[in-house]
Amino acid sequence: MCKPTYISITLINYDNPVMTTRPNIIFIITDQQRFDTIAALGNDHMDTPHMDRLVNEGVSFDNCFITAASCAPARASLFTGYYPHTTGIFKNADSWKRSWIEKLSDTGYRCVNVGKMHSYPYHTPLGFHERYVVENKDRYLEERYFFDEWDKALKARGLVKQQRESYRKRADYKDALGAFDWELPEDMHPDMFVGDTATWWLNSYPKTEPLFLQIGFPGPHPPYDPTKRFSEPYLKKDLPLMEVSQEELDGLPEPLKGLRQHNNEVDHDSVVLDLEPSREQRHRQRAHYLANVSMIDEKVGEILTTLERQGYLENGIVIFTSDHGDCLTDHGHSQKWTMYDLVTRVPMVVWAPNIYKGGRSIEGLCQHMDIGPAILEMAGIEVPHTFEAQSILPAIQGKDWTPREYVYAEQIKDGILTETEFMSMIRNEEWKLVHFLHMKCGQLFNLKDDPDEVVNLWDEPAANGVKQKLLDQLREWHIESQVHTHDWAAEWR
DSSP: OOOOOOOSOOOOOOSOTTOOSOOEEEEEEEESOOGGGOGGGTOTTOOOHHHHHHHHHSEEETTEEOSBSSHHHHHHHHHHSSOHHHHTOOSTTSOBOOOTHHHHHHTTOEEEEEEOOOOBSTTOOTTOSEEEEOOOSSOOSOTTTTTOHHHHHHHHTTOOOOOHHHHTTSTTGGGSTTBOOOOSOGGGSHHHHHHHHHHHHHHHSOOOSOEEEEEEEEEESSSBOOOHHHHHHHHTSOOOOOOOOHHHHHTSOHHHHHHHHHHHHSOGGGOOOOSSOOHHHHHHHHHHHHHHHHHHHHHHHHHHHHHHHTTGGGGEEEEEEESOOOOTTGGGOOSSSSOSHHHHEEOEEEEOTTTSOOSEEEOSOEEGGGHHHHHHHHTTOOOOTTOOSOOOHHHHHTSOOOOOSOEEEEEEOOSSSTTOSEEEEEEOSSEEEEEETTOSOEEEEETTTOTTOOOOOTTOGGGHHHHHHHHHHHHHHHHHHHHHTTTTTGGGO
């Protein structure tokens, strides 16, 4: 099928006289970055001046929640506009080949990916004209991640990648909780490499079309491996660590007890979960993780400088987010695969000083994928009526906007979440419920009284009414979703 030829660009009115052409859209996404890792969001222990600038001068959505507790399902929702049970993408190896980026490409945008997307196969176009793929830091001999652009760059420099196979030889491997020092040249760290590749592209490619540039940093996903330049200041800080009681661990639902045991026995991403880590171990892991965030922040600053120097910000929109968070041994858990806010709540910031009034925070609930229809609307593209994502553009513009009453997340049984067939979360401003298919156990938290999600009220008789209401709403959501999206893939069939 031939694509249409565009001989002119439709002007878009955003109630802003500066906005006269289709905007350049720069979408920066990190991997596994918790909400509480940006200083401007209330975390004084962080050193993130460039992310702070985005927050202070942009629009921050402070209650943005992912749709899945692992990388590929969350990203597939983000870039399709549908929940995992609609896309059928529940795990990292599930096939993912289509996205709304195709709509940008088909209507005249130059669409470029630098870094991580987590599609499968990893080189799938997804609507991009160019892809410079850098996937997980640690993958070894796995087809979907091997010999990406970073691997090639390492080979050209005669360097051997720091990875699980080499880390396993360390005497402290099981005690390190995935925290290691980057010992190769700093510019060959995957996050540095992605940032440098993005600025190289921006400095080199002629501005002939409106730009959609997705920059996917592999960090702070483990291994937590910043250079000492970034880790040493954090190692000297008093960092916040959630106290984990034996009572909380004993009260975990059986699937989450099984998850803890699994992560102790299997070293996913070079992380071995110590079931009883010392405070020193936890502090060192936390310091390396946060240092990796600061490492990325430095590259974000360089990207912003390059965008400004090359003229992209005259009519540009920068979006910053992450795909999910990380427990970092809080609640006794490693990485993601749970439904705690530490995993499901992520930063979402829209920064466009010449287009939208900044310095605003939005408290209402939204889903991570809700930025997708907003991007299409920014580009003047009609949003498919079947989308389950709900545009947050009115909130960005400072107009009336209705937050979601509930947000949802889900995760299927895979090689990690082994003790349950399916896990679902429903959350509103006051309550969170986590349901395990075919199991009598679950989690129920009163978020007003227990914001840290420590006291599980699932078996409390006084909470039965709330529990049943949330279970009923979870059922209605699934039914309504299937009715709303019954023809979502009609054009692909």
